[in-house]
Structure formats: structure tokens, C-alpha cells
Amino acid sequence: MYLPSADRYQAMPYRRTGRSGLLLPALSLGLWHNFGSDRTPETQGRILRRAFDLGITHFDLANNYGPPPGAAESTMGRALRTDFARLRHELVISTKAGYLMWEGPYGEWGSRKNLLSSLDQSLTRLGLDHVDIFYSHRPDPDTPLEETMGALDSAVRQGKALYVGISNYSPEQTREAARILDGLGTPLLIHQPRYSMLDRTVEDGLLTALDELGTGSIAYSPLEQGILSDRYLRGIPEGSRAAGSSPFLTPDAVTPELVDRLRALDQVASERGQSLAQMALAWVLRGGRITSAVVGASSVAQLENSVETVRHLEFADEELARIEEILKGQPTG
Numbered sequence: 345m346y347l348p349s350a351d352r353y354q355a356m357p358y359r360r361t362g363r364s365g366l367l368l369p370a371l372s373l374g375l376w377h378n379f380g381s382d383r384t385p386e387t388q389g390r391i392l393r394r395a396f397d398l399g400i401t402h403f404d405l406a407n408n409y410g411p412p413p414g415a416a417e418s419t420m421g422r423a424l425r426t427d428f429a430r431l432r433h434e435l436v437i438s439t440k441a442g443y444l445m446w447e448g449p450y451g452e453w454g455s456r457k458n459l460l461s462s463l464d465q466s467l468t469r470l471g472l473d474h475v476d477i478f479y480s481h482r483p484d485p486d487t488p489l490e491e492t493m494g495a496l497d498s499a500v501r502q503g504k505a506l507y508v509g510i511s512n513y514s515p516e517q518t519r520e521a522a523r524i525l526d527g528l529g530t531p532l533l534i535h536q537p538r539y540s541m542l543d544r545t546v547e548d549g550l551l552t553a554l555d556e557l558g559t560g561s562i563a564y565s566p567l568e569q570g571i572l573s574d575r576y577l578r579g580i581p582e583g584s585r586a587a588g589s590s591p592f593l594t595p596d597a598v599t600p601e602l603v604d605r606l607r608a609l610d611q612v613a614s615e616r617g618q619s620l621a622q623m624a625l626a627w628v629l630r631g632g633r634i635t636s637a638v639v640g641a642s643s644v645a646q647l648e649n650s651v652e653t654v655r656h657l658e659f660a661d662e663e664l665a666r667i668e669e670i671l672k673g674q675p676t677g
Contacts, residue, residue, distance in 0.1 A: 346427040349397035356399025357654055359635045361560030364533055366476075366507065368436065370629055370654050372402035372562060373647070374638035379419045380410035387643070392423045394644045396431070398651045404536075404562070404638050405470075406440035406481055407462045413445055417469035425471055435476075439466045440511060440536075442481030454484030454492035463499055478505035479536060480521075482512045489517070493524040500530045511536035511564075515549035522557045532559050539563035539634065541572060541609070541624055541671055551633055560635040563628050567639070571598065572624035577607055601673070608670045612663060622653040627667065629657055 358367040373395045379388050392403070409416035417439065428435060441462035444452040452458060463478055478499050480492050496508040508530055510521055522532040535554055537546045543565070554561050567573055576598055606620065613623035628637050641647035659667075 346393055348393075348431065352397050352399050354399075355654065356651070357657075359632065361534055361635050362554070363558035364507070364531070364560065366436070366533065366560075368402050368560070368562065368636040369400050370636055370657070371400060371625070371651060372404050372636045372638050373400050374404045374564065374640050375416040375420060376404075376406070376409050376564075376638075377640050378642045380412065380415035382411060383642075385419070385422065388419050389423060389427065390644050391641050391647055392420075393427055394647055395641070396428070396435075398648070400651070401434060402436040402438065402636065404438050404564075405466075406443070406479075407445050407466050408443050414465070414469055417466055421469050421471040432472075437470065437472065437475050438477035438479065438509070439463075439470070439475050440479035440481035441466070442479075442484070442511075454480055454482075454487045454495075456491050456495040456498070459492065459495040460498060463504055467504060474504050474506065476505070477507045477509050477533060479509040479511050479534075480513075483510075483514075483517050489520055490524055493521055494528065497525065497528040497530040507533035509534040509536060512538070515553040518550065518553050518559070519557065522559060532557065534560040534562055534635065536562045536564055536638075538565050539628055540566050540568045541627055541667070542568045555633070561633070562636045562638060563634050564638045566625055566628040566637045567621055568624075571602070571606070572609075573621040574610065574619060576603060577610055577620075578603070605670055605673065609667065612666055612670070616656065616663065618653070618656060619649065621650065622656075625650060625653040626657045626659070629653075630659055630664075 357370045359370060361368055403420060405417050405420060407414065407417065424432065441459050442452065442454055445462060450457045450461065459480065467473065478496060480496060484492060499505040500508060510518065510532065513521060513535065518535055525532045537550060539546045610620040613620045616623060625637055625639065628634055639650045641650065
């Protein structure tokens with residue numbers, strides 16, 4: 345029987361999610377990759393247990409995570425029935441709906457039919473009567489926002505979710521979604537945007553909107569699909585995601601100019617006593633505007649390396665200035 349570490353809450357910092365009462369760990373574990381049928385249950389179980397031992401209480405899923413779609417939720421459901429059966433009250437489980445999940449006109453996007461049907465399926469795979477956070481995974485250009493937000497509100501009123509969130513919404517869409525939800529009496533808890541050193545779109549108005557709304561934020565792809573790690577410091581290695589058939593990271597994304605930039609960033613990280621990946625995570629979490637960052641893990645060792653980040657989240661002004669120059673393509677000595 346799994347017995348969690350007695351000191352699991354000692355090292356991980358927890359941050360308040362917007363104006364809510366919910367605290368999230370600075371690092372959350374995402375099950376986007378590595379928790380489908382392409383990995384062994386034994387490896388997956390070891391990663392999930394070690395995450396909790398290290399203070400990660402939040403497990404981030406979506407209906408279509410796999411492969412195949414739905415497999416990651418089934419993996420988490422198995423862990424909830426076994427290792428975490430007595431610990432559900434200490435966990436935050438989130439899932440999403442909006443990307444293609446099944447064939448036909450109701451298998452994706454933001455209709456009430458899709459969102460609530462998907463949530464029911466997710467709960468079945470997870471073996472739960474409710475999730476802690478239910479997201480609209482992406483805005484639907486053809487469905488009124490009132491319908492999409494109304495479905496999220498219904499999920500809470502039906503007792504199938506405690507909180508609601510959105511992902512990949514623009515600043516304007518976020519403000520409107522929050523207005524609609526406030527009118528329904530279900531506050532917008534959290535937004536999950538893509539954010540990393542190499543993708544700073546959220547700085548163009550979204551973070552300001554979230555600050556004003558009192559909405560939390562959780563960044564996905566903070567390592568930019570692994571580019572912000574030591575794997576690409578000498579180009580594209582064999583067996584890496586960029587060398588494979590991943591639609592999320594293609595070989596032409598890893599240019600010589602980018603590799604030079606990564607090497608300069610790695611030098612700053614080394615001087616901080618961190619790996620490049622650790623510094624990249626710390627940079628996303630700098631200043632406290634981001635509630636949590638979602639990390640993936642293909643092994644326990646990779647997970648432990650990421651969690652080491654929380655020991656050094658502060659940056660000197662000089663370090664931030666050097667990083668900014670490197671990111672702008674003007675690295676200095």
C-alpha cells in the first residue's frame with residue numbers, strides 16, 4: 345500500500361489562485377504526454393506517486409490526452425482507485441473539453457452538448473463524481489460565449505465541478521467570459537495559457553486582464569515542448585520530440601540561431617546553479633503573477649529535476665536583464 349511522504353508539504357510553495365481560496369502548488373503535473381498507452385502503468389504510477397511525495401497536489405488533464413484520447417484520464421482513474429484512494433481530499437484534479445474527442449457534430453468545440461457530455465465521460469474514466477476544475481479548452485468561434493459559459497456554470501451547479509476555468513482565450517474573450525460567469529454566480533477561477541521564454545503572448549494584455557479580474561493562471565508548455573532544456577544545446581538529438589513525428593515540435597523549429605540563444609541562456613542558468621529547464625520554469629513563475637506552471641515527466645528523474653526549481657525562484661535584476669537581451673537576440677557577455 346502506498347504511504348505518501350510525511351514531509352510532502354514542506355518544500356513546495358503554494359500560491360493562491362486569483363481571489364479564490366484555492367491554493368495550487370507552484371508546479372503542477374500535466375498528463376498531456378507520457379500517460380497514455382505508450383508508457384507502462386508501472387512507470388506512470390511511479391511518476392504520479394513521486395509527484396505527490398514532492399508536494400504536487402494538482403494533476404492537470406483533458407478529455408483528449410493520451411494516446412489514444414481518454415487514456416490519460418483512465419491512467420489517473422486507476423491511480424485514484426489504488427494509490428490515492430484515501431487521498432482524494434488532498435488532490436486537485438482538473439480536466440478540459442473543447443478539442444476533438446469523438447466523431448460527429450458534438451465531439452468538439454464549446455456547445456453545451458459537447459462540454460457536459462464530455463465531462464460525464466471524463467468522470468467515468470476518472471472514477472469520480474466531480475473534478476475540482478473543469479475548463480473550456482478553447483474558444484468556439486461559432487457558439488455564443490453565453491452558451492459555453494452557461495455549460496461551465498451548470499457543471500458547478502450539478503455538483504460535477506467545484507471551479508471552472510478557460511484555456512487559450514484572448515484577453516478580450518477572457519474579460520467577456522468572466523463577466524458572463526460573474527452574472528451567473530460562478531466566478532472564473534483560472535486561465536491556462538501557453539507561456540514560456542520563447543512564447544510571451546500572454547504579456548500582451550492577458551496577464552493584465554487576469555490581474556484586474558482576480559483570476560488565477562497556470563502556464564502550459566513552460567519548457568516549450570522540451571526546447572528549453574539541455575537536449576537541444578547541440579542541435580536535434582536522436583530520439584527527441586523534434587526528431588520524431590510530433591505535430592507539436594518539428595525539426596525546422598530548432599534553428600541554429602535558436603540553439604545559440606539556448607546556449608547563452610544555459611550559461612546564465614549555470615551561473616545560477618540551475619539547469620536550463622529549471623531556470624526556464626523559475627522565469628515563468630517569477631514575480632508571482634503566474635499561479636502555477638504545468639510540467640510533464642517521462643521519468644521520476646525528470647520530475648525530480650523540475651521540482652528542484654522551487655528551491656531557487658528569485659532572480660536578480662541583472663539576471664533578468666541578461667535573459668531579456670538573449671531572448672531579443674542580443675546576448676551579451
